[in-house]
Amino acid sequence: MLAKLLPHPLLTVTLTIVWMMLLNAFSIGGLVLGVFLGVTVPLLTQAFWPSRPRVRNPLMIAEYGLIVLWDIVLANIQVAYIVVFKPNNKLRQHFIAVPLEIYSPEAITVLAGTITMTPGTVSADLSADGRVLLVHCLDTGDPEGTVTQIKTRYEARLKEIFE
Amino acid sequence: MDWLVELLLSAVIVFGGIFGLVGSYGLAKLPDLMSRLHGPTKATTLGVGSVLIASIIFMLWDQSTLTVHELLITIFLFLTAPITANFIAKSFLHRHGQSELKLPETGSECGWASFDKPPSADDDEPSSLTIPRRHGK
Numbered sequence: 001m002l003a004k005l006l007p008h009p010l011l012t013v014t015l016t017i018v019w020m021m022l023l024n025a026f027s028i029g030g031l032v033l034g035v036f037l038g039v040t041v042p043l044l045t046q047a048f049w050p051s052r053p054r055v056r057n058p059l060m061i062a063e064y065g066l067i068v069l070w071d072i073v074l075a076n077i078q079v080a081y082i083v084v085f086k087p088n089n090k091l092r093q094h095f096i097a098v099p100l101e102i103y104s105p106e107a108i109t110v111l112a113g114t115i116t117m118t119p120g121t122v123s124a125d126l127s128a129d130g131r132v133l134l135v136h137c138l139d140t141g142d143p144e145g146t147v148t149q150i151k152t153r154y155e156a157r158l159k160e161i162f163e
Numbered sequence: 164m165d166w167l168v169e170l171l172l173s174a175v176i177v178f179g180g181i182f183g184l185v186g187s188y189g190l191a192k193l194p195d196l197m198s199r200l201h202g203p204t205k206a207t208t209l210g211v212g213s214v215l216i217a218s219i220i221f222m223l224w225d226q227s228t229l230t231v232h233e234l235l236i237t238i239f240l241f242l243t244a245p246i247t248a249n250f251i252a253k254s255f256l257h258r259h260g261q262s263e264l265k266l267p268e269t270g271s272e273c274g275w276a277s278f279d280k281p282p283s284a285d286d287d288e289p290s291s292l293t294i295p296r297r298h299g300k
Contacts, residue, residue: 018235021231021232021234021235022235023272024230024232030209064257072205075205076182076205076208076211079189079201079202080182080186080189083184083185083188083189083192083193083202084185084188088192088193091193091194091198092197093197093198094173095264095265097268097269099213099270099271112245112249113242113245113246114245115206115243115245116204116244116245116246116248116249117204117205117241120201122197122200122201122204122249122252123245123249124249124252124256125252125253126196126275126276127269127271127273127274127275127276127279128274128275128279128280128281129271129272129273129281130272130276130281131269131273132270132271134202134266134267134269134275136197136198136225136252138201138236145253154266156260
């Protein structure tokens with residue numbers, strides 16, 4: 001019964017919270033409307049969610065978020081330094097292939113997004129079978145080291161969260 | 164006290180402005196499309212982020228209300244920036260082709276998704292979900 005009414009509990013919670021944040025002020029009426037939206041939208045869009053991500057370890061998500069935020073700050077400073085002080089002909093640009101150990105599409109999406117937001121890397125493409133990520137590095141002297149860093153710093157944590 | 168808060172706010176806004184400027188400068192200065200992508204996806208995030216932090220502090224101090232719209236803007240920014248970057252990168256790959264770009268080998272059975280078909284996809288149904296799922300449905 002509950003599973004039928006709430007086909008996608010995580011989406012329900014997310015929608016309600018986003019609605020409350022949009023309102024920007026707490027009121028009972030707003031909360032009721034938020035919960036109503038949070039329940040109906042997943043019901044109506046159920047057909048588009050054939051499978052749901054399994055999320056374990058909410059604490060790990062918080063840890064991951066903090067690490068990524070910190071890395072984004074570092075990434076900004078690093079990229080700003082490269083842009084301002086490094087001449088274009090000294091950039092060591094590389095495309096690197098990152099073999100994946102995670103399978104869930106959601107985890108791969110989060111990983112690709114994280115790679116784009118963090119130091120000197122932008123994810124460009126995925127292999128056709130979804131097992132390898134193509135990443136572009138702005139300036140790296142050690143492509144293998146970058147792959148190892150992505151795998152240990154982000155992928156290992158995502159693996160624990162999603163799988 | 165007012166003086167201190169104003170100083171802090173100005174510092175955060177100037178800090179953010181510098182990063183926004185550097186990001187835009189990177190867009191103009193870097194040599195090709197893939198490296199130019201690095202400017203707007205990163206340097207500007209901290210720029211916008213600082214302005215949003217300043218906005219939260221100002222609303223807390225001046226209007227003594229806590230606004231969360233800034234947090235929402237941050238979340239939407241983090242959700243959309245990588246996807247835009249990925250779209251631009253994809254069109255770049257399609258435009259130049261695999262041989263010209265000297266892409267690394269995938270090391271798996273299939274090539275990169277921009278140039279190769281997924282292993283089990285029918286030609287009639289290109290939209291089928293082909294990424295293998297190991298865990299349940």
